[in-house]
Amino acid sequence: MHEARLYQKLEDNTVRCSLCSHRCTIREGKQGVCGVRINRSGTLYAATFGKVAAEAVDPIEKKPLFHFLPGTLSYSLGSIGCNFHCAHCQNWHISQQALETQALRDRSPEQGVERALASGSASIAWTYNEPTIWHEYPLAMGTLAREKNLGTIYVTNGYITEEGLREISSMLSAFRVDIKSFSDTFYRKVCGGRLQPVLDATVLAKELGLHIETVTLVIPGQNDSMEEMEALIRWVLENLGPDTPMHFTRFHPDYKMREVRPTETRTLEKIYERAKDLGIHYPYLGNVFNHPYESTYCPACGNLVIERSGFGVRMRGLKDHTCTECGGRIAYVSKID
Structure with missing residues (x-):
């Protein structure tokens, strides 16, 4: 198994996980609230890695x-x-x-x-x-x-x-x-x-x-x-x-x-x-x-800019992050930098 990150070793082979807000204190052989971060002999393992x-x-x-x-x-x-x-x-x-x-x-x-x-x-x-x-x-x-x-x-x-x-x-x-x-x-x-x-x-x-x-x-x-x-x-x-x-x-x-x-x-x-x-x-x-x-509607003028039906998407009134009716800015991420 893969050793976990973000934990502290305590006494008696106990560990404290600092990954989620439960901050579980986990005794040897036990698991955190999540059920998948496991203490084995004082080392915390991420049991579902991969x-x-x-x-x-x-x-x-x-x-x-x-x-x-x-x-x-x-x-x-x-x-x-x-x-x-x-x-x-x-x-x-x-x-x-x-x-x-x-x-x-x-x-x-x-x-x-x-x-x-x-x-x-x-x-x-x-x-x-x-x-x-x-x-x-x-x-x-x-x-x-x-x-x-x-x-x-x-x-x-x-x-x-x-x-x-x-x-x-x-x-x-x-x-x-x-x-x-x-x-x-x-x-x-x-x-x-x-x-x-x-x-x-x-x-x-x-x-x-x-x-x-x-x-x-x-x-x-x-x-x-x-x-x-x-x-x-x-x-x-x-x-x-x-x-x-x-x-x-x-x-x-x-x-x-x-x-x-x-x-x-x-x-x-x-x-x-x-x-x-x-x-x-x-x-x-x-x-x-x-x-x-x-x-999605333009917040400035109410123009329909992205039409959705279920998971189908059609760009309608949108060009380069702007509404084609009023030129208002439409906030969204179009590419990964």
């Missing part, structure tokens, strides 16, 4: 990322484990699996980059489960990917320490972060974590120059009050800026939250409209097929 559970070539819009290389493909990889235990997890069949229960494929960092290039992808995304806990593997692959002018993406819950984020930022282009709620009670009860570390990491990612898009799964009766949504929107405006794309997505019952009804489309529309009113330039709805609020 071990892949899911692999696909996806439209970048599936991540979802709407303002990062729109209309391109992203070579996407996931493994097992997570530092959250969300009751509504839609990828629970890999995120909540133990090492001994899941067949994993070997894929070296070099092979990952080769496969991304061969697929015609413009980027590599570490996704499907939480990439933070895979740290050493994305770091190695992403460093090689950037040399080939590939974009690099974390689809993350944001529960990463400052140390972990600063190290991974050396190769990372985009930080697509779930802000699951604007309530610490929700995080503690539903996810097994806390809200503030996610907010802190997202602000730091912005300061480090990463492209940021937020996603909030709107769950009826859990995090869907307009008061909470307004607080989240205002926080994004104040800390990330009005050009930050915010995705509000429709919940469907899954895992341990099958008794909760799907989100009503009108609830999402009200949140979208409030986000626009408060000053977010690029709010979006998700999991609502063929809805006009999936598309």
Whole structure:
């Protein structure tokens, strides 16, 4: 197995991991909350380095990322484990699996980059489960990917320490972060974590120059009050800026939250409209097929500039980052420098 980074050796063969915000103290023979960082004789190992559970070539819009290389493909990889235990997890069949229960494929960092290039992808995304806990593997692959002018993406819950984020930022282009709620009670009860570390990491990612898009799964009766949504929107405006794309997505019952009804489309529309009113330039709805609020509109004049239907993308009123109607600037990443 591959020795982990970002940990401290303590007495009696105990270690303290400083990769995610749990900062687990792990005794000999035990694992962290994530289930994949293991202490063996006082050395912490990253047990899933180069071990892949899911692999696909996806439209970048599936991540979802709407303002990062729109209309391109992203070579996407996931493994097992997570530092959250969300009751509504839609990828629970890999995120909540133990090492001994899941067949994993070997894929070296070099092979990952080769496969991304061969697929015609413009980027590599570490996704499907939480990439933070895979740290050493994305770091190695992403460093090689950037040399080939590939974009690099974390689809993350944001529960990463400052140390972990600063190290991974050396190769990372985009930080697509779930802000699951604007309530610490929700995080503690539903996810097994806390809200503030996610907010802190997202602000730091912005300061480090990463492209940021937020996603909030709107769950009826859990995090869907307009008061909470307004607080989240205002926080994004104040800390990330009005050009930050915010995705509000429709919940469907899954895992341990099958008794909760799907989100009503009108609830999402009200949140979208409030986000626009408060000053977010690029709010979006998700999991609502063929809805006009999936598309991008010029924040200055309202002209349709990027039309989306599902994962299909059509550039309509856009030329060189400007609206063809009014000349207003449209903020998005079109190439990797």
